[in-house]
Amino acid sequence: MSNKINRLRGMYDVLPSETWIWQRIEEVIQEVFDSYNFQEIRFPLLEETRLFYTAIGEATDVVEREMFSFNSRSGTSLTLRPEGTAGCVRAVIQNGLCNRGLAQKLWYQGPMFRYERPQKGRNRQFTQVGAEIFNIDNAQADAELILMSARLWKKIGLPNIRLEINSLGTTSARIVYRKVLIDYFKKHLTVLDEDAKRRLETNPLRILDSKNPGMQEVIKNAPLLTDFLDDESIRHFSQLKEILDECGINYSVNPKLVRGLDYYSKTVFEWITTDLGAQGTICGGGRYDSLVELQGGKPTPAVGFAMGIDRIVELIKDLKLWSQPNSVDAVLIADKTVNPRFINGLSEKIRNCLPKLNLVVNLNPSSFKAQFKKADKLSAKFAIIVGENEINANIITLKSLTDKEFGQKELHFDGFLKIMSQYK
RNA sequence: GCGGCCGUAGUUCAGUUGGUAGAGCCCAGGAUUGUGAUUCCUGUUGUCGCGGGUUCGAGCCCCGUCGGCCGCCCCA
Structure with a gap:
């Protein structure tokens, strides 16, 4: 360290x-x-x-x-x-x-x-x-x-x-004003601070910007650029x-x-x-x-x-002017027993059909419960669930994480696509 | 370049007159084993910014240094 x-x-x-x-x-x-x-x-x-x-x-x-x-x-x-x-x-x-x-x-x-x-x-x-x-x-x-x-x-x-x-x-008008301003400040040298004295030769216009309370009076009475335009x-x-x-x-x-x-x-x-x-x-x-x-x-x-x-x-x-949009559309939740080959195969198939879908694939197999918690934390809209049952029946379980009425549906791939394409 | 405040777990902070560190959040696991709020258990984490000094002993005191914040200055 x-x-x-x-x-x-x-x-x-x-x-x-x-x-x-x-x-x-x-x-x-x-x-x-x-x-x-x-x-x-x-x-x-x-x-x-x-x-x-x-x-x-x-x-x-x-x-x-x-x-x-x-x-x-x-x-x-x-x-x-x-x-x-x-x-x-x-x-x-x-x-x-x-x-x-x-x-x-x-x-x-x-x-x-x-x-x-x-x-x-x-x-x-x-x-x-x-x-x-x-x-x-x-x-x-x-x-x-x-x-x-x-x-x-x-x-x-x-x-x-x-x-x-x-x-x-x-520029020419400003050169004239600059000379007038220098002459004016030179008459009040005693009131000027170090910074202002330095600027007198280099950039006298900036003296006008000073916040030094002791100089406000001189600045207030200084000739105005406006009068030289x-x-x-x-x-x-x-x-x-x-x-x-x-x-x-x-x-x-x-x-x-x-x-x-x-x-x-x-x-x-x-x-x-x-x-x-x-x-x-x-x-x-x-x-x-x-x-x-x-x-x-x-x-x-x-x-x-x-x-x-x-x-x-x-x-x-x-000022919290903007709030972060949730970008995750779906999380693929697979049982630990499911072969990774199948998981990535499926997710790639989904991506081919729905290129704009933000799909999270859990790369770290854990319990269903943990995976759901994670999906919730990501504010995902859907969970795509794959376990032994689904594989044996050649279906996908789609669950809405935001819409209770939608609940969860067992679907063939085509039916799944039909629903998901409405959201992306 | 000048002045003030500050620096302790991933994060927000507590740490009493110096006696080798805690809390909330977060994270992980669990509450009859295929389902997310909340709740309840359990658990992990630190060279206390860095380097010197004083002391039997420093997160705490002193010096230096680096960094952050705020103001001056400057500017977008």
């Missing part, structure tokens, strides 16, 4: 008792995304480190101290992807998916890695599902992503979630709000919502729950019109979001 190896910190095993939740979420997502005609794209978990430097931004926390990076044998620095957009954009450029101005609606799914302190709703390996729209610059694209996610929450049955939106303006961004933002209103999506505008990755411009949004403690964001995204060009592609407007599947699974478990 002393030489047993445990899983790495912040990693987790998904056990059979909850894999069904993951599978069902994946089904629902696929269904909803299909209905909006998004297509799945798959790209590597491992990329060159400099991809994330350029895409996410060198001054962000993700890049500064949260990446799983190491050198390859040839000496190139590689990184396990901390998010999906950078790799997705790389794949789009490399495969020419957006050449000739073609619109692309893509989605992806898979594990991401960030070297953080584990907490409820925060792991070092976590699963994200993301969706991206390339080559559409209007607010309709932003809206469609929000509407699609809203539909997903509805299908999953998530309560207590709210939508926050904001506009960061075009260019006309185009304002028009874009109000169009988005119009569409959301029309479609009955509730939201609140949070002027301080800035998000941590450098590539966003114009629209940003977050879906937030109050049921997960400190890690309340289950989905976040926004527009990133200059990222494709920044990564060496043709100038291509784009917008996207990513959601944390782990957090959604956590919610479904905590």
Whole structure:
């Protein structure tokens, strides 16, 4: 026992008792995304480190101290992807998916890695599902992503979630605002904490997000990004709000919502729950019109979001939103004296005729009583009973474990099939 | 990276001022031998997270370490 190896910190095993939740979420997502005609794209978990430097931004926390990076044998620095957009954009450029101005609606799914302190709703390996729209610059694209996610929450049955939106303006508008903001905070240096001072040079917009009570006054009086927005961004933002209103999506505008990755411009949004403690964001995204060009592609407007599947699974478990369906249709109960050859022969014959039937064959011969108990524990609908009597008379005894009226019937194989095929 | 709480059977936990460990659930078997609830008997399980130290003696005290939870931070 002393030489047993445990899983790495912040990693987790998904056990059979909850894999069904993951599978069902994946089904629902696929269904909803299909209905909006998004297509799945798959790209590597491992990329060159400099991809994330350029895409996410060198001054962000993700890049500064949260990446799983190491050198390859040839000496190139590689990184396990901390998010999906950078790799997705790389794949789009490399495969020419957006050449000739073609619109692309893509989605992806898979594990991401960030070297953080584990907490409820925060792991070092976590699963994200993301969706991206390339080559559409209007607010309709932003809206469609929000509407699609809203539909997903509805299908999953998530309560207590709210939508926050904001506009960061075009990159040029933001550069102007950034300067104004730096000047403002420099006038109030004494009130700023260490974190804020550090960010003053790197990412001043994030200072607005601080929860430090001592800084709330300065933050409250800081110049608002909203006042620096260019006309185009304002028009874009109000169009988005119009569409959301029309479609009955509730939201609140949070002027301080800035998000941590450098590539966003114009629209940003977050879906937030109050049921997960400190890690309340289950989905976040926004527009990133200059990222494709920044990564060496043709100038291509784009917008996207990513959601944390782990957090959604956590919610479904905590709030008991779903209940596990019983999947076992029938259990084959055979007397100990019955030859295994016959048991497997029969079960295979049944499977040939009823391919969708979930049939459990007890591989561990025990008493009838024990086998019935087990069938009951599996919530099986039927017991298929085979003993000496049945074999001698060439019949099968079928007993309903849920319907008393059905009771138990002695049947020839054809009659048995006829009844069972009504259930599967 | 910082702070607080915690780590005992498969699981949830109890373990009193330090005297080499218990309960419920679960699981297995049984209650006139081919039938599932409930009930009633019977039974199995632990290097008390790991490594040091103090002590005649440590699950309990001290140090370290690993891991978990919660908050900060960050984000999905």
